[in-house]
Amino acid sequence: MSLDPAYLEYPNRRLGYDHDLYPYSPLPKRKPLAWPGGKGVATWFVVSLEWFPITPSDKPFRAPGHMQTAYPDYRHYTSREYGTRVGFYRLLDAFAKAGVRVSVAANAAIAERYPQVIADIVAGGHELIAHSTDMNGTIASGLPEDEERALITHAVTALEQVSGQNVRGWHAIARSQSFNTVNLLKEAGLDYCVDWVNDEVPWSFANGVVNVPLNHELSDRQILTVQQQSVDSYAEQVLDAHDWLAAEATAQGGRLLPLHLTPYIIGLPYRMDAFERLLADLSARPQTWFATGAEILDSYRSQM
Amino acid sequence: MQEGAADPGLYDFTPYRGRKPFAWPNGGKVAVWVSPNLEYYEIDPPLNPHRKAWAKPHPDVVGYAHRDHANRVGHWRMAEVMSKHGFPGSVSLSVALCQHHPEVVADANARGWEFFSHGIYNTRYSYGMDEAQERAIIEDSIRTVREATGQTIRGWLAPALTHTPRTLDLIAEYGMDYTCDLYHDDQPFPVHTRSGHLISMPYSLEVNDHYGFFVYNMSPREYARTLINQFERLAAEQSGTVMCIPLHSYLIGQPHRIGPFEEVLRHIAADDRAWITRSGDIAGAWRAAHPEALS
Numbered sequence A: 001m002s003l004d005p006a007y008l009e010y011p012n013r014r015l016g017y018d019h020d021l022y023p024y025s026p027l028p029k030r031k032p033l034a035w036p037g038g039k040g041v042a043t044w045f046v047v048s049l050e051w052f053p054i055t056p057s058d059k060p061f062r063a064p065g066h067m068q069t070a071y072p073d074y075r076h077y078t079s080r081e082y083g084t085r086v087g088f089y090r091l092l093d094a095f096a097k098a099g100v101r102v103s104v105a106a107n108a109a110i111a112e113r114y115p116q117v118i119a120d121i122v123a124g125g126h127e128l129i130a131h132s133t134d135m136n137g138t139i140a141s142g143l144p145e146d147e148e149r150a151l152i153t154h155a156v157t158a159l160e161q162v163s164g165q166n167v168r169g170w171h172a173i174a175r176s177q178s179f180n181t182v183n184l185l186k187e188a189g190l191d192y193c194v195d196w197v198n199d200e201v202p203w204s205f206a207n208g209v210v211n212v213p214l215n216h217e218l219s220d221r222q223i224l225t226v227q228q229q230s231v232d233s234y235a236e237q238v239l240d241a242h243d244w245l246a247a248e249a250t251a252q253g254g255r256l257l258p259l260h261l262t263p264y265i266i267g268l269p270y271r272m273d274a275f276e277r278l279l280a281d282l283s284a285r286p287q288t289w290f291a292t293g294a295e296i297l298d299s300y301r302s303q304m
Numbered sequence B: 001m002q003e004g005a006a007d008p009g010l011y012d013f014t015p016y017r018g019r020k021p022f023a024w025p026n027g028g029k030v031a032v033w034v035s036p037n038l039e040y041y042e043i044d045p046p047l048n049p050h051r052k053a054w055a056k057p058h059p060d061v062v063g064y065a066h067r068d069h070a071n072r073v074g075h076w077r078m079a080e081v082m083s084k085h086g087f088p089g090s091v092s093l094s095v096a097l098c099q100h101h102p103e104v105v106a107d108a109n110a111r112g113w114e115f116f117s118h119g120i121y122n123t124r125y126s127y128g129m130d131e132a133q134e135r136a137i138i139e140d141s142i143r144t145v146r147e148a149t150g151q152t153i154r155g156w157l158a159p160a161l162t163h164t165p166r167t168l169d170l171i172a173e174y175g176m177d178y179t180c181d182l183y184h185d186d187q188p189f190p191v192h193t194r195s196g197h198l199i200s201m202p203y204s205l206e207v208n209d210h211y212g213f214f215v216y217n218m219s220p221r222e223y224a225r226t227l228i229n230q231f232e233r234l235a236a237e238q239s240g241t242v243m244c245i246p247l248h249s250y251l252i253g254q255p256h257r258i259g260p261f262e263e264v265l266r267h268i269a270a271d272d273r274a275w276i277t278r279s280g281d282i283a284g285a286w287r288a289a290h291p292e293a294l295s
Helices: A074-098 A108-113 A115-123 A145-163 A181-187 A220-226 A231-252 A269-284 A293-303 B061-084 B102-110 B131-149 B167-173 B209-215 B220-236 B258-269 B279-289
Strands: A041-049 A103-106 A127-130 A255-261 A288-290 B030-038 B090-093 B114-117 B241-247 B274-277
Touching (some): A074 A115, A074 A269, A103 A108, A103 A115, A108 A145, A115 A127, A115 A145, A127 A293, A145 A181, A220 A231, A220 A255, A231 A269, A231 B220, A231 B258, A269 A288, B030 B061, B030 B102, B030 B220, B030 B279, B061 B102, B061 B258, B102 B114, B102 B131, B114 B131, B131 B167, B209 B220, B209 B241, B220 B241, B220 B258, B258 B274, B274 B279
Parallel strands (some): A041 A103, A103 A127, B030 B090, B030 B241, B030 B274
């Protein structure tokens, strides 16, 4: 038994990455960032607002949170709708009470089906970022380029038409992209995406699109649903992260604490009190700068 | 190993009860070594017929980017905390990192860390290699680490823990002292090989941060408590054991995890039952204490 000789050849073994999407840059060698108001920790909530067709698609893959039982999966279809009808309004109220503006990554289907929700997001002063068409709109290599282009255009256009906002950001379902995605985002006029979780502050792709990394490990989905920890542990982990980053910020420049939320996960009655206490605890920390993705992007770009 | 045999014949059976205790060079009971995995995962690796590299079509953005975090952010955060509390690293190295990100390798070398090989990339598996191919990755590892750091590697942790039936014989033939791929004991023991003098270095896979966070789904504070419990139990037992803390900086170097982890290092550093050291030093001290075992 032996392997194809090509398996022991390394054509991309060279200084820097094995791709040209973005250049290598170790954080300690970068120019320190300074956030507005002298704050150390940009604290950024991203809420995913998603509509799951009860007829799931597996092309190119089935989205996380999608239908699981034989058709018709009332259990998951309605549980996801609960997030949009109920959980999300708990979150909007909590953000209003704490004076926090956030980024909402919404499917085009949310704008098309529930324009009232979009109006309530805009009225709250929040930012909308594009998050595909609906939860059958997954992207990965193998999706034809023209289909991916049409999907991105549809996602951006629907949000802009219903909200009146200029949509600048992109969050892919499951943070999944093809090798074409970053160029298609630029072509669609988008300024940034959030999907590459390789860093803790914004950085630029070779084509000029910025990545504002949305940590997947500190998400409610990862901690509460995947790892099955309690909401109290979730809040403790977020505060531990904030305290560490605040100390680093004092010595090394501005840091980013991205917190990804899912209304059907964090927005349940038994979790909301802990989440509201977390918001209050974050507000009380002097280093906190609550910001939207676009505000973080603009501050980063103004310093580069 | 005995290829095809039900018992691969890797080592002799020696029960924990009745062993002769011995002290580590500083008089400590437990040798504690920290093993950062400094790795490079390729974005678009060729397919090994026995194992897929990524779950998604390439690029697997989360898989790739999560590991990239180590080389951009996590390494320095983890390494600073280790240096602050006096813990050197014994690096499980994807040797191609010497070409891709020499800054990371140089930083580890400047901190006095030891390097052993973890293959060329963590996306190139040994499964299915013939002997010449396996010799090629061993020789590449020795040469690459020597050129980048001046060190001669003394140990091996197979890339992504993928082996062939001849891996242990070959690394022993090339003069290596220890393998981190066998998990049968909390103490080093001789390994049966065709030639050479190989010992098993306890790698404590069960308290690897990947196991803590993704097999056992621990919170950062639960993982920290686990490491302290592991140390306290070994320190209360007979002298001469080993505790490894195997790490990946894209996991332990996340901002919600590094604080609780620092408390573990503070705890162990304050306990004189610990001998805080490197894997090669453990191999050397164990050989000195067991001259009969390798005659």
